[in-house]
Amino acid sequence: MSGEWRVTSGKKAERGEKRSPLATRHSPLLIEGYASLWGVADLNGDVLQAGAFADSLARTGVEGVRMLNQHDARAPVGVWEQIVEDARGLFVRGRIEDWSAEARFAGALSRAGALDGLSIGYRTARARRQGRLRVLSAVELWEVSLVTFPMLPGARFSCCDRNAHDPCGGGLRVSGHQAV
Secondary structure (H helix, E strand, O other), rough: OOOOOOOHHHHHHHOOOOOOOHHOOOOOOOEEEEEEEEOOOOOOOOEOOOOOOHHHHHHHHHHHOEEEEEEEEEEEEEEEEEEEEEEOOEEEEEEOOOHHHHHHHHHHHHHOOOEEEEEEEEEEEEEEEEEEEEEEEEEEEEEEEEEEOOOOOEEEEEEOOOOOOOOOOOOEEEEEOOOO
């Protein structure tokens, strides 16, 4: 059993047995990035038009949008604290919690740089065809997921420095965006 990870109780860990990283509690991991970019086609040919989320966000607020892992409704891994449409796209900021093994795993992968993609889950409210593309002008945003392979390759997030004076604050730049 040497070298194998397994979830153990605190008493077993005191006896020198290895603890699984999934059994280790961490403080919430702050993340931010872009879940969508205006005018950029995803790998499926969908293009989001500026303002496409406005009605949905006005109705539900940030509280109505879930943070999931890999679009799995059974795997909420955190909470979005800010979702804003800006000149570039849909900017999101939130925290990955440690309330489940799934959430701790997502946090560990994010800290390691192995998980950094974002993907939106939505229902199309208004769209039109433009050649091979589908231009979405209004969508109902249900969730923003942390994903391994985003449908929109530029939809990425970064982990913020918890030890910084202003973590994820006005001084931090993500992909050229000054956080607001």
